[in-house]
Amino acid sequence: SAVISQKPSRDICQRGTSLTIQCQVDSQVTMMFWYRQQPGQSLTLIATANQGSEATYESGFVIDKFPISRPNLTFSTLTVSNMSPEDSSIYLCSVEVGRTDTQYFGPGTRLTVL
């Protein structure tokens, strides 16, 4: 398994600003993922963060809006840029451990944009 922490746990931000969310894992992992959970909805994959290369974004998500960094095998950041109220969501990171195909999730960051 893996222990995953996220910072901040929650934030309230003003429209037009940006927020960077950090994800830290207690072991080295190859694949890290960022998900968004809009109010009352299920989880949607934003992108896959690969160490040493650019993130791979899903349809509907672009790098200019959600830039991602992956400087090493235990850490990643997701920035939500030029925020609008529609960005109010829970943002979760997850990791795949070993070759089990099991994904473990962080506690999430609850973002509210006013």
Add this chain to the structure above:
Amino acid sequence: KQEVTQIPAALSVPEGENLVLNCSFTDSAIYNLQWFRQDPGKGLTSLLLIQSSQREQTSGRLNASLDKSSGRSTLYIAASQPGDSATYLCAVLTGTASKLTFGTGTRLQVTL
């Protein structure tokens, strides 16, 4: 495109009842299926993972089955307790990039 649906969307049962949550998916070419639990405002906790070659997995009072050919999975919870109250999500892993597609979730409330 893979789509995952969960029925019912919400369920309320008295303590002690056995219950079944349903999950269906449109593309049967999956690697595995995973059931998660999400408490309000919290992240996800992995409950059970069933590989595509398996038919079921058990952990304590939980039993998950998988019928890959028909695109269905069920999560059986025995002797439900108030602490089981949460949203239950199923997710399927497809493709070569470890992409999880999540269902819409079932919100469970177990009452005293």
